[in-house]
Amino acid sequence: MHRKRRIAQKAGLPPGTLVATAEPAHPGVAITRILYDAAGYDEREVATIEEAFPAPGEERILWIDVDGVHDVGILERVGRRFGLHPLLLEDIAHTEQRPKLESYGDHLFMDLNVLHLHEGSDEVDAEQISLVLGGNWLLSFNERPQPWARLLRDRLKADKAHCR
Numbered sequence: 459m460h461r462k463r464r465i466a467q468k469a470g471l472p473p474g475t476l477v478a479t480a481e482p483a484h485p486g487v488a489i490t491r492i493l494y495d496a497a498g499y500d501e502r503e504v505a506t507i508e509e510a511f512p513a514p515g516e517e518r519i520l521w522i523d524v525d526g527v528h529d530v531g532i533l534e535r536v537g538r539r540f541g542l543h544p545l546l547l548e549d550i551a552h553t554e555q556r557p558k559l560e561s562y563g564d565h566l567f568m569d570l571n572v573l574h575l576h577e578g579s580d581e582v583d584a585e586q587i588s589l590v591l592g593g594n595w596l597l598s599f600n601e602r603p604q605p606w607a608r609l610l611r612d613r614l615k616a617d618k619a620h621c622r
Contacts, residue, residue, distance in 0.1 A: 487526035488603065492611060493518045496622050499615045507532045511539050512595070520595040523611075525603045527551055527588070536597060540565070542590065550588040550599050565592040572604065 491510035493500045495518040504510045510522045524532065530551055537547045546567050549555050555569045568589045573582050587604060590597040598607060614621050 487524065487529045487532060489525075489532075490523040490611075492521040492523065492614070494521075494614055494622050495519060499622065501611060501615065507535050517594070521598070522595070523598045523600070523607050525600050527553060527586075527599050527601060533599075540590070540592065540595070540597065546590070553586045553601060555586055565590055572606070 489504050489507055489510055491502055491504050512520050527550055533547045533551055549569055557571055558569045560567045570587050571584045572587055573584055575582050585601045588599040
């Protein structure tokens with residue numbers, strides 16, 4: 459199994475300091491904002507994380523999907539907007555975490571590992587995905603675009619009755 463090479467910049471820094479610890483799995487950061495309810499579904503890519511934040515009074519369910527966790531500025535702005543603990547943000551940025559589930563009162567945090575098998579070989583890559591689930595919002599952070607996210611978005615878009 460292959461893991462990305464760690465960047466050893468974290469040693470000696472105080473807990474909660476945001477430092478990306480892996481080489482970017484893909485160039486840039488892609489941010490997708492999804493708003494949905496039983497009546498409709500709206501998905502769009504946004505250029506800045508602030509464009510993904512809900513408008514005041516927004517009642518639909520919000521899902522912000524971030525592909526690329528190496529931009530700690532985005533993590534800091536999301537953390538401020540949603541009131542996320544600095545150690546939770548540190549876990550997202552540190553992509554060598556073991557799977558975990560933690561409750562932060564009004565939201566849950568999950569770190570998971572997803573495995574990718576290289577076609578034509580026996581090599582497997584492990585990547586971290588981080589999920590933060592609040593009352594009517596979900597934040598997902600992936601090292602690179604994930605097939606599971608696209609499948610779920612397609613299902614939400616098409617399935618008006620059960621998923622939404």
